[in-house]
Amino acid sequence: NCVSLRVHLARYEKFKRQHVDKKMAAQKCTAVMKQKKIYDDNNVCKKTNTFILADAKEVQSVCKGQGVYNNESHYTESKKKFRVVVCTVKKQARKPKCEYKGKCLKNRVIAVSCKDGLPVHFAGDHK
Structure with missing residues (x-):
């Protein structure tokens, strides 16, 4: 079904933009x-x-x-471990001046929603 594939591709592109960055570093969050x-x-x-x-x-x-x-969470969890950077907004930050502090975590299992073999939603990470 072409329509659902297009929708999933759009969701995948958004997922990629928001959650996949090989060169990300904690100090680059903002x-x-x-x-x-x-x-x-x-x-x-x-x-x-x-x-x-x-x-x-x-x-x-x-x-x-x-x-x-995972039948309980209904998300797919990675077999391999990833490094992630978590960006958290600083307390008083308001748009357009969104400021973030970053934290790098190693050896994380990531949990995602998959549609047509593509990750479309980041559900979280854990040890």
């Missing part, structure tokens, strides 16, 4: 969040956003056999 125009739905500073430090193919592989579906 600049990258602004550059990629990552805000909450109501157009305020997004409270927290996680970037997976990998290329798109590596992250895609979670939905193509390199992940395990």
Whole structure:
């Protein structure tokens, strides 16, 4: 079905823009969040956003056999561990001056929603 594939591709592109960045670093949170125009739905500073430090193919592989579906959460969890950068908005930050502090975490299992073999939603990460 072409329509649903187009919708999933659009969601995948948004997922990639918001969550996949091989060159991300904790100190780049404010600049990258602004550059990629990552805000909450109501157009305020997004409270927290996680970037997976990998290329798109590596992250895609979670939905193509390199992940395990969790029947409780209904998300697919990666078999391999990833490094992630978590950007958290600073207390008083208001749009357009969204400022973030970043934290790099290693050895994280990532959890995503998969549609047609593509990750379309980042659900979280854990040890």
